[in-house]
Amino acid sequence: xxxxxxxxxxxxxxxxxxxxxxxxxxxxxxxxxxxxxxxxxxxxxxxxxxxxxxxxxxxxxxxxxxxxxxxxxxxxxxxxxxxxxxxxxxxxxxxxxxxxxxxxxxxxxxxxxxxxxxxxxxxxxxxxxxxxxxxxxxxxxxxxxxxxxxxxxxxxxxxxxxxxxxxxxxxxxxxxxxxxxxxxxxxxxxxxxxxxxxxxxxxxxxxxxxxxxxxxxxxxxxxxxxxxxxxxxxxxxxxxxxxxxxxxxxxxxxxxxxxxxxxxxxxxxxxxxxxxxxxxxxxxxxxxxxxxxxxxxxx
Amino acid sequence: xxxxxxxxxxxxxxxxxxxxxxxxxxxxxxxxxxxxxxxxxxxxxxxxxxxxxxxxxxxxxxxxxxxxxxxxxxxxxxxxxxxxxxxxxxxxxxxxxxxxxxxxxxxxxxxxxxxxxxxxxxxxxxxxxxxxxxxxxxxxxxxxxxxxxxxxxxxxxxxxxxxxxxxxxxxxxxxxxxxxxxxxxxxxxxxxxxxxxxxxxxxxxxxxxxxxxxxxxxxxxxxxxxxxxxxxxxxxxxxxxxxxxxxxxxxxxxxxxxxxxxxxxxxxxxxxxxxx
Numbered sequence: 001x002x003x004x005x006x007x008x009x010x011x012x013x014x015x016x017x018x019x020x021x022x023x024x025x026x027x028x029x030x031x032x033x034x035x036x037x038x039x040x041x042x043x044x045x046x047x048x049x050x051x052x053x054x055x056x057x058x059x060x061x062x063x064x065x066x067x068x069x070x071x072x073x074x075x076x077x078x079x080x081x082x083x084x085x086x087x088x089x090x091x092x093x094x095x096x097x098x099x100x101x102x103x104x105x106x107x108x109x110x111x112x113x114x115x116x117x118x119x120x121x122x123x124x125x126x127x128x129x130x131x132x133x134x135x136x137x138x139x140x141x142x143x144x145x146x147x148x149x150x151x152x153x154x155x156x157x158x159x160x161x162x163x164x165x166x167x168x169x170x171x172x173x174x175x176x177x178x179x180x181x182x183x184x185x186x187x188x189x190x191x192x193x194x195x196x197x198x199x200x201x202x203x204x205x206x207x208x209x210x211x212x213x214x215x216x217x218x219x220x221x222x223x224x225x226x227x228x229x230x231x232x233x234x235x236x237x238x239x240x241x242x243x244x245x246x247x248x249x250x251x252x253x254x255x256x257x258x259x260x261x262x263x264x265x266x267x268x269x270x271x272x273x274x275x276x277x278x279x280x281x282x283x284x285x286x287x288x289x290x291x292x293x294x295x296x297x298x299x
Numbered sequence: 300x301x302x303x304x305x306x307x308x309x310x311x312x313x314x315x316x317x318x319x320x321x322x323x324x325x326x327x328x329x330x331x332x333x334x335x336x337x338x339x340x341x342x343x344x345x346x347x348x349x350x351x352x353x354x355x356x357x358x359x360x361x362x363x364x365x366x367x368x369x370x371x372x373x374x375x376x377x378x379x380x381x382x383x384x385x386x387x388x389x390x391x392x393x394x395x396x397x398x399x400x401x402x403x404x405x406x407x408x409x410x411x412x413x414x415x416x417x418x419x420x421x422x423x424x425x426x427x428x429x430x431x432x433x434x435x436x437x438x439x440x441x442x443x444x445x446x447x448x449x450x451x452x453x454x455x456x457x458x459x460x461x462x463x464x465x466x467x468x469x470x471x472x473x474x475x476x477x478x479x480x481x482x483x484x485x486x487x488x489x490x491x492x493x494x495x496x497x498x499x500x501x502x503x504x505x506x507x508x509x510x511x512x513x514x515x516x517x518x519x520x521x522x523x524x525x526x527x528x529x530x531x532x533x534x535x536x537x538x539x540x541x542x543x544x545x546x547x548x549x550x551x552x553x554x555x556x557x558x559x560x561x562x563x564x565x566x567x568x569x570x571x572x573x574x575x
Contacts, residue, residue, distance in 0.1 A: 020466055020469040020473060030378060033375075034378050034379045034382040037375045037378070037379070042398075042400050042447070042450070044416055044422065045404075045412040046404070046412070048412045048415055048416050049412045087321075090317075091317070091318065094315075094321075095314070097314040098314040098315040101308050101310075102303060102306050102308065103306075104311075105302050110322075112558075112562065113322060113326065114322065115558070116330070119504065119508075119554045119555060119557070119558040120554060121507070121510065121528050121551075121554065122508065122509075122510050122528070123508070123529075123531050123532055123547075124528075124531070124547045124550060127535065127544070127547050128329040128332055128333050129329060130535065131329075131540070131544065132328075132329055132332050137332075159325075163325055163329070182306075186307060186308065189307055189309075194309075198308075199310075217402070220402075220403050224405025224406070226406050226510070227510035230511075244406075244408070247407050247408065248407055248515075251515065256415070260411065263408040266404070266407075266408045267404060267408055270403035270408075274396050274399055274403055275396070277396070278396045
């Protein structure tokens with residue numbers, strides 16, 4: 001009954017659009033203003049990266065990317081993401097499982113605490129690790145006696161990156177798994193599956209697209225983080241420079257074309273992220289539509 | 300009192316244990332260290348540090364530029380969300396995807412790119428210079444960078460609310476004789492307002508802490524174009540750990556208050572949303 005009313009409703013709207021939309025010139029004006037704003041604030045900055053990167057020619061572009069320091073920065077960025085993303089992935093799944101499949105006291109406090117790294121300025125995210133592990137920090141002298149370096153070394157960069165990308169996967173999964181409830185898992189358990197089987201065969205297939213989306217966002221931020229990593233890195237060329245930090249160094253040395261060449265790789269990563277995000281969104285809407293169609297057929 | 304309700308699902312202990320340990324090690328203990336570190340300062344030392352003229356100038360710039368940027372984002376973010384939800388035009392899906400660019404593009408890349416556009420000889424700057432308008436290396440430059448990074452927050456909070464809005468309300472208003480503008484300002488805007496305010500607050504909070512996209516375009520002149528996060532780094536580089544920590548605590552407290560406000564706003568927004 002409700003369905004037929006909704007259908008008739010849309011038919012009425014499309015037959016008489018005037019009352020609930022604007023005149024053609026207002027529409028054009030609004031679309032035009034939105035486009036102008038987007039061109040100046042999003043499109044031009046994106047295009048400028050590639051224009052500047054190629055301003056000294058294609059050969060210079062590839063030479064800049066083949067410098068030993070550039071390759072070292074790319075390697076360090078990949079290594080950092082390869083450690084930070086899986087750790088936050090495991091955390092995100094564990095936290096979402098505990099939060100969405102069980103009822104316990106203090107749940108909303110826990111959800112708020114998971115979001116904390118998003119509220120903290122990147123600079124402060126780096127600072128807290130300097131205060132803990134730096135030479136003047138709480139654990140600094142102790143680390144020094146064992147000749148362990150965390151700050152101005154790779155472990156500090158990894159730690160700061162884990163901190164800033166901490167909430168991404170959990171945040172994507174919690175609302176999704178909340179919506180899905182626990183009925184399917186309960187059914188699996190009643191039918192004799194053990195915990196891991198239930199997770200891998202029932203829960204994981206249900207959340208895979210949301211999980212993938214969280215990982216994509218987490219990875220983009222891990223590879224692109226600048227402020228937090230800048231505080232803990234010490235900027236040692238070839239050793240503790242990630243790609244964004246190397247972009248800054250080249251830029252401050254007035255090697256603009258080389259700086260934009262490295263930046264263009266990061267911009268490409270951003271574009272790939274956007275395409276992947278759109279694809280995942282499209283896939284989820286499609287799955288949702290299929291489910292609805294299937295539900296209708298079974299009725 | 301029961302701390303946890305019984306459930307036949309397994310794994311609560313392991314998942315919860317790992318969550319709490321990891322959360323404590325990565326987030327809670329390091330943040331606590333920051334507050335403990337400030338406790339080593341006397342109240343007077345703390346107060347002198349956080350109210351020094353150069354520090355106050357940085358608050359004024361950070362707050363002013365963030366507020367202006369969030370306002371611009373509220374207006375244009377709403378417009379973009381409106382256009383994306385209500386109208387069809389070629390390239391709509393690309394525009395929709397592109398709105399997330401500031402989330403995906405590393406801040407340092409945005410910073411150098413905006414700077415190259417807005418300097419006097421740059422792609423946009425060369426047209427503004429004859430008019431005597433300078434963007435790069437002025438507080439306006441800071442604002443431009445903050446507009447860039449804050450835009451998706453407003454669009455992505457307003458867009459779903461606009462999508463769910465019941466068209467019957469507008470039809471009712473129109474059939475009762477309201478003009479299109481009256482329908483917009485008295486029916487649509489009040490319904491979307493909580494979401495718009497949430498988006499504004501999110502953009503503002505993000506702008507306050509932003510560092511990477513701002514340092515290149517701001518020029519970093521003390522008292523004039525030095526934002527608070529940069530001041531923290533400057534203090535660190537001078538080995539003034541106590542000073543850096545004190546300013547960081549002020550920023551952190553402001554961020555937490557904002558986070559609380561945003562949580563309340565979101566609750567209000569969803570309650571409002573369900574009610575309409």
